[in-house]
Amino acid sequence: MLKQIAGWLTAPQGFVAAGVKAGVKRSGKEDVAVILSTVPAAAGAVFTQNKMCAAPVLVSRKVAQEPYAQAIVVNSGCANACTGEQGLLDAVDMQATAAELLAIEQEKIYVCSTGVIGQFLPMDKIKTGIADAIDNLDEQEGESAALAIQTTDTFVKRAAYEFILGGKIVRIAGIAKGSGMIHPNMATMLTFITTDAAISPDVLKRTVKAVADLSFNMVVVDGDTSTNDTMIVLANGLAENEIILSEKHPDYVTFFEALLVVAQDLAKLIARDGEGATKFLEVQVTGAKSFADAKSAAMAICKSPLVKTAFFGKDPNWGRIVCAAGYSGAELNADKVSLSIGGIKLVENGLNVGVPLTSLSGIMEEHDISLTIDLAVGDAKATVWTCDFSYDYVKINAEYHT
């Protein structure tokens, strides 16, 4: 039984954090943060698949090969992407600076950046910021750390839960940033999750990958995969539950589900905060041949500018939705496809049911809208979350110049 709790990344035992104003962001807001586990934590991470990935991603990929990690050092305002050799040196320098001040091994420190692409980090400011954040590390500073990873998010994205694992109280908490890209060239999603659960590094790494595939990898705003996307999970074991050494451990499912809930909570918040969003859309594909097919169809629907603008216009334009499923590459039975919006069936056996579209006007006025499409060829299903496509999306991305 998961119970929602207050608090930030510092809610699980043994985690401290701080965010400070280092002057990287033009706005003068928090822009450098350090998150620390007081003891080494089992660590798992996944990163962007973008081949133009940022320097900190290259550095953090190496950290992710280690079983344990202990800290995350992060800045916003500058992505340190497309910065070549110098960018790599700067990312390592962030890591080294934190390692020296924290007196922990450099290879146990993840490095993340988010912000403008193609500019070098202002290293003087960054290093001063890291030192200030480390001076301020505290269990009460979780919120400042959450603020320091934001760029143009319109609200802070957090999730925190308590649950029982092998008779012990375990806490898990996460923060995320992303989907607000009001300043051009920002296209980054970062999420950090802490827990005091005890789990082996190997099992955690596999779990993080599996959970990412069912949460952050199921969210789409505009189809643009960023250069800096990073998800990091630290599990320091201070809850003292019997350590989970394999997926067969009786507590594994409980842990998996807790991590999944936190990740899905944060992923949905990112879709809700999509640029210019006026709607939150949950698209479920059922009856697919495979999960990959179900996801392809749901993603095609969620990425389609024609579908997204229709929802902005409050128009239950089902032709665009089945058309997107049709070109997604997913197998489907065109003569058996069915589609519902807000629980009202519009298409059955591939044909218009004939429901007057005006009967959906109440549903289309809602902020949260769900739609389900059955491909009628199997049992696999997938759910993807997205937002609509409004004038403000164009405004945000066209009118603010580099």
Added chain:
Amino acid sequence: MLKQIAGWLTAPQGFVAAGVKAGVKRSGKEDVAVILSTVPAAAGAVFTQNKMCAAPVLVSRKVAQEPYAQAIVVNSGCANACTGEQGLLDAVDMQATAAELLAIEQEKIYVCSTGVIGQFLPMDKIKTGIADAIDNLDEQEGESAALAIQTTDTFVKRAAYEFILGGKIVRIAGIAKGSGMIHPNMATMLTFITTDAAISPDVLKRTVKAVADLSFNMVVVDGDTSTNDTMIVLANGLAENEIILSEKHPDYVTFFEALLVVAQDLAKLIARDGEGATKFLEVQVTGAKSFADAKSAAMAICKSPLVKTAFFGKDPNWGRIVCAAGYSGAELNADKVSLSIGGIKLVENGLNVGVPLTSLSGIMEEHDISLTIDLAVGDAKATVWTCDFSYDYVKINAEYHT
């Protein structure tokens, strides 16, 4: 040597056409057309890959298996898609009606529809329209046929050329519709090309596929693949050039290039007429490992809402462009990538060259803008054409209801 000429699909010898107002379109404009070769013509066609393809596509796919064809019957205003068994009967009925009146074999007649998805064809109007069009068939009626395939295109798309093949004067002409989707649920590209060149059906079919891959398949407006896309080429041989029986024939390259020019002309016109377009963008990817990689990278750039809104905003936002190439799946050398907009190099060896972006303001004001990105891993290249993404795109697709 290709020479541009005036005229429509009826410019090549032996082709007649007509478009009539049958009352399918609410606007009352031309909506049914018949195109006829007075003698059987070698025929090649390619169709949408969308699995929710329309009934006329299913019928025309069978026609495409025949070596020769003689006519095309087409309506706009209703796509006859998502119409099940009845839709299939209606498409066959269109074919049969034309066959009887023209006194030619049914399996030699292509059928096409474009317009709203999910509605049945008004068969009385369609059949009366087919009869009227056949009554009006004439060499002078090419324009009315071109008008009858339009939905919300803002201009008529045509191309016509004359060239010499084996000492004979040959003509080739084409029309296309597409990319204007002001009325929701319209998402169709149709193109018909006629020529009096003599070429064997087998060679023509292979050539049509190859040419489609370098023309219509290299255009993207919003990434939504329609249910009705169709390209048909009829070659009736009346120019009496020595028939091209294989790709090794000395005249083959000349014919291939003429067909490619017509198809690329029409494809570019579709991008120019993209919904809400204020810019025409030509994106060339060079230095790729393969043509497929070059196309993937160019398509990712051309589909990216972030790139398209930046061009609408006249912002040379190169970070978004290299980011899109990075997530396209194409192999690239991140430390060697270079990028130019309008001939001005902005990125070299993966790094910002430092050109002041204000120096591009003249280029960004232009209607036609080219950009080139070198992936630095091979010799393959590809060019994709698209348009920008404006407030009017959202307006067109959100405000006009089903």
